[in-house]
Amino acid sequence: MKRKVGALEKVDADLTNLQYKARRDPPSYEEDFRRQYSQYEALRDLLLTNPSSSADTGVVRFTELVDFIAHLAESYPNITAKFPDDLIHILSYHAELESDLRDKIVSALVLLRNNHVIDSSTLLNTLIPILVVTPSKSLRALLFQKIVSDLRSANSKATQHRLNRTIQTVLFNLLTSDRETTKGLWSVKITREMWKRQIWTDAKAVDIMKEACLSDNEKVITGGVRFFLGGDREREEAADESSDEEGVDLNKLRHQAGINKKGKKERELKRAAATVKRKERKKNAPHPLNFSALHLLHDPQGFAETLFSRHVQNSKSKLSLNAKLAILNLVSRLVGLHKLTVMSLYSYLLKYLTPRQASVTSFLAILAQATHDLVPPDVLEPLIQKIANEFVSEASASEVAAAGLNAIREICSRQPLAMNDVLLQDLVQYRKSKDKGVQMAARGLLSLYREVGAELLKKRDRGKDATISLRAGEMKERRYGEAAIGQIEGIDLLEKWKEEERRKKREAAGLPPDAAIDEEEHAADDWKNWEVGSDDDSDSSGGWIDVEQDGDDINISDSEDGKEPPPKKAKLSSETPGPTDDAEKENKEAEAKKISKLLTSTILTPADLKQLKALQESSAIRSQMPSSKRAALLAARHTDDAITAETIEAAGLLSKKTSKEEKIAMAKADRDDKHQSTTAKRKEKKMSEGKSTTNKEKARKKNFLMTLGKAKGKNKRSLVDVRKSLRGHVERQKKGGRRGNRG
Template sequence: MGGSGTGKRVEVTLKLPQLQNLCKRDPSGYKEDFEAQVRRLESELGILALQPATEPSARLIELIQFAAAVSSSSYKATHADHIANLLIGLLVGEQTAEEKNSVMISSSLPVTALHRDVRKTCVSALILMRNKGVLPPIRILELFFRIMAVVPDKKLRELLYHHLVNDIRNINKKGKRDDTINRSIQTFLHKLISGHQVSASGEEESSTDVAAKRATDLVCELYRRRIWTEERTVAIVASAVLSPNVTIMCRAMRFFLNIEEKMAEDDAAEEEVDWSEKNAIDYHSHSKKTAARERHVNRQLKNKVKAQKKRELQDEWMEMNMNPDKDKGVEACKKLYPAIELLRDPQGLAEAVFKKLRSNNSAYKYQVKLLMINFVTRLVGNHELILLPLYSFLQKYMGGHQRDVTAILAYAVQACHENVPPDEIHGILKTIAHNFITERCSEEQMAVGINAARAICTRVPSSLSTEEVDGITNSTTMDIEAFARDLAAFGNHRDRSVAIAGKGWLNFVRDVYPGLLQGKNRGLKGSALHKAGAKPLRYGEKKVASGVEGAELLYEYEAKKAAKQKKQAQNAEDEGSEGSDDDVSGEWQDVEDASDVDEDDEAEEEVDDDEAPNLVNLDAEEEQEEDDEEEEDSAIPDVSKMTPKERELLKQKVSSERVFTASDFEKMRKLVELERRAREDPREAARRKRAKARGQDLEDLSDDSEDEDEANRIKIAGAVNPEDIMADARRKRQSKAERLEKVIAGRTKFEAKQREGGSTNEEKKRKKNFTMSKFSFEARSKGRGKKGLNQNNQGGMKRGKKQIGHEAKKRRRKS
């Protein structure tokens, strides 16, 4: 750097920020100066290697930052790899080929002996070089995992972890996704977790255990952020479930059980933040008023109004904007499947976890065992697996004084599905009945037991089947009829929570198999279903669909609707023609002279004498119109009068000849629901019959969807919340919004307004003028029994008050 006239140049080059600027502006001119600083860095690092724990000078930290920044921008092709190798060698030392290919992480790395400032500076320099594209992602990933496993600095570990998450997120941005890099990273993480299973020995936590924990957290976080949501990611977490390390196993199981709820919470928080940002409007109250700021304020107000409409009236907002990306069907398709649905071998995974749970050598804590039971039962219920030893294993934990027994019962409900043999279910029902539904148990235990039995039978209706086949009764291990009637008797229990649970069981049996109940307990709906022969399917029996459910009902509905519209159009045309005739008759007409009229009449008479008149048969035309109407009525199908075979044929025909839209499926769902309600409730059937006679049966069906909240809500198949089967001793306290909604609903949906027919006699009496009824017998005898108001009744006022007490307390409705 010497030479004549270079005094100022030496001062400039010794200031590293100025030299960095000069190297960026003129790389070739200052290359020698940069190489001199690199040689100086090598000597400083060599001195540091002799005493790595000493506190570094500020000059060394500045020199490391300078070398990383300049090499990654101005001298990327020549010096970047050399600087990276220097920093990596300082952190982890020289590695052999076996150490580079091995997943095992040594706990004695040079990075543990370095000062924390040197570690942080080297890591920041490597992150800078990776962000500028100098280093490949897989190399940095392996290095940072080795450092995270052994470094004691918590802040440095968090820095490394957040960089890995952000780096993989940047790799998978829209338009920049590289599947090759993703596969290599996933392969490394999978080896780190699965290799840990083989290498783990003893109870002491090694550096490999720490790296496997961080790898599991990294994969779960990337799935939560919707960066990796494919089957390979789920397979990596599934391998962590079988880890011998309890912490890793629990983290992986909690991922499968709760990841969808966390993602829903993230979406709700993001929407709330977006809503708060839209509401925070900067009016520039203390700034100079300019046209640009006025446009900015108007834009903010417009966005706020738009967000408010989207928040409160989402459907109307969608129709107004006509944006296909905001369509509800598209949004439903964008939703992720639950992670537990993407498992490749759920049966093998469930058997492996259940084997670990049943092993005598397992020294897991009780909370860990509960988590394992929850995971296994969720797998069995979600994928409808057959794991018969599980049900006898659960019975051991169904004691009345067992800790967290409500959660055990909820997990038992999770494990039930239609493919479970009824004998296994009967064993669980017997255990619940003996340990919970007895008089020696508390009221809360009895309510929980009845609710659990109802939930299990809801998932396995075949457990209630007692039908005989060829004169032979199905082999059952318990008397289902006696069991059902005993539980139904708890509907009259003195405790409110037990009575609520008993009535819930009673209503359930009425819907599924009312033949199990006594005639007095079946009710109106249950009696109708019993007459219709309602029974649950036997074990192994399936109801095979021959077409789209409700296709014949949709065909009938559209035919009736088209006929009604055609009839309304004809009536409108007839009314229009009559109105036009009336209009013509009401106009002014020109009157001719009398002489002209006489001449015209004479000429017409002469013509009429020569020609015969044309006669029209009006009766024939009326008969033809009646025949056409009868043909149209016969063309409209009536599904209620068809035989089951004819309905099946019509369903197959309509399903094979037509492509249904989303609105058609919604209509079919509602039509099937209306038919089911009419079949189960005689009053509903009578109401439908009266509406059909008046021609109002088509008004009950609407094209609008009523289940938007249910469709948008995240549903996890097989999941059961322990709160669902707990005793409901008292009504939950409603919020102010819920109370107000109930009040408004009561105003608009009052029972008297929905009743068919006119007003009742009592309502007419209340509305009648008093002068018209004051001399009636009822008015004269009111308050005194059958005697008048002026007559004294025996017994005095005390008896009179007793007679009118109930009438006075009656609440009168407003007219």
């Protein structure tokens, strides 16, 4: 229904124009705005009498008016005082409103919030209840997006603790108020999004998810459980992505701005410079300390117990196997990570440990994950026995046996005491198996026990290292519940380095190198270089190199003073490839004394710690040995990392015969499917951009038949003709083409 409007009237009817003018000079256009506002009020009253009617009557549509007023509400706060409430009221009819109008009202509210007419909590408290109840999918998507982006923008400058707290409370109440329906899924979704974007990183957000895990609806439960299992990885990935993106090459931009036309380029440059500066600042900023959700959990023992008893053990819960597996996975993660005691979990798992059970490898992984060194060995023993009986036999398929052995190894690496010698010796026999997967799995078990419990093995299986250390009494089986004595690795190296430094300083000052140590002076020195500056860094590492060169010196001075030679590991490594146990044993007591002295008498400054780290890295004796490599690998696998079904299945894959196609596909996997030279790529790009070709290229591409005639003529010519034409060519070149470029 468009009607023709006169030129003057058009100016009036043009809301965009009026909006533009009114924004620049609000007082002058107040009259016009008032008129529009009264029009809005009339149309609003009309709409409210019948919300489902389409409101676009006449020339001006209601949606346009709403948009117009929302844009100018900031400039006319007196007139539009009731406007936000009106919109909220209209939006309460969201089920009947036209979708167009509904979306417009939502975005108008967001606009009002961005212009600080209403505050975030009002907006969110309006949108969240609608998000939960509306049947329209598109509206839900819109609302979700708006809610998330509003929370993000509110928290962009500084964390809005009060806002976050109120919204978190709203979401929490949403979960607790209605446990049966899927409404709670929205709190899960919003919280997960906020967690991923590192806007909410506190225990309250984790609490919401905990509540979601304990709800009664399967979707909500799995949403919560998935968050705990994958939320942190998602967050890390998102952080990596955001740091990768928007790499701005300022030099390139500047160059381009110089070449191309002037205009808005300058503004762009300025913006880019700001981005670069911001990034730089971000790079220098300290890394935010983000705890994983599993660590922020309050009362993990109670949570694990309730989860297990409510959803898994409860015979009334009607969860699918997948959901149950996810919950079990979470429970076992919690048990493994926090070293919890949930005894019924192990007996529950017992009945699922048969090769015919669906996704049994997941159950095996869950069992391994739930094992830690405080689980009583006699609880685990029947489980291991059952795995051995059900999975590991000559009769069973090789993949099954490999998976069983692998699972046993994973369990025993966490609780070595759960194994008895008869079973172990029996299992180790499988390393003679013909199948490669079984073989490797059995070898893994063997090498594990060579390190953690060599007595259980037969003598001939123990290997050299284990036998030697057993004889020396160095290797002792750790008893149940025994904890390792904490110590700082490489502290001895640090102490030696410090002594060295001091000695050098004294020598430089002309004092006897081994006079009584002036503790205070020493301490004062330490405090002076408390911080490690960037330029300090190179100095200290240079200082360390000095130590190595002066190694001989130290030894001499030591022997002069009748002291025992300090264990100089770097030197030992250069002389003998393996460690000499005897020498180490001699030094043991003295070393222990020293360590205690250093740690008890001084406070390690950050500079010290840095030095310590450098020393650790460079003392490369132990890292050469294969067993320590393995140990390092084990240590590198963080306790936070989960064991998945793939870990258990990995050994079995070795025994699987791959077909030729699979092999080819595997070999090709990391390569581009089509190889092309750089020139060819460039040419293709040029073609696709529609650029022309050079004369040379045209000549090369010319149809062969067309060139024949000319070539024939060339062959028949006499030598004189040839010379003439060549000369002519040379001359033409000099002249600059047939026409010439001079005169």
